Amino acid sequence: MPGLLALSAKDVAKLSENVFAAVGIDRGGIEGEQLYVFAEVRDVAAKTVPELRAMSVQIVRVLHEALGIRPRGTALLRPGRIPLTSNGKLQRGRLRDGFAGGRLVPGADIVFPLPFRSAAG
DSSP: OHHHHHHHHTTOGGGTTSOEEEEEEEOSSTTOEEEEEEEEOTTGGGOOHHHHHHHHHHHHHHHHHHHSOOOSEEEEEOTTOSOBOTTSOBOHHHHHHHHHTTOSOBTTTEEESSSOOOTTO
């Protein structure tokens, strides 16, 4: 399923060349595992908050239209924040653990939304 989610998210024209990852995170609540989507954003400094918001909304829209689901959270990240193997494959487990453990820092790593409430909080 994460591969299918990543393919659907890549339909977002403004982010089509960037790295996407979809991971399930269980915060221990009654709702169980929830879907979180992460996308790296190129030229972060050139983007306005409304542009970042529009990107986030478009990711949710594409996933909902393609698969009928909405993620629990969508985070736009600075380039290089989604961990990859040496051959370019996504390391979803490291991303999930980093996010759930609060190691993705708003501003330094997460550019939208700010402040972003991590899965740990």
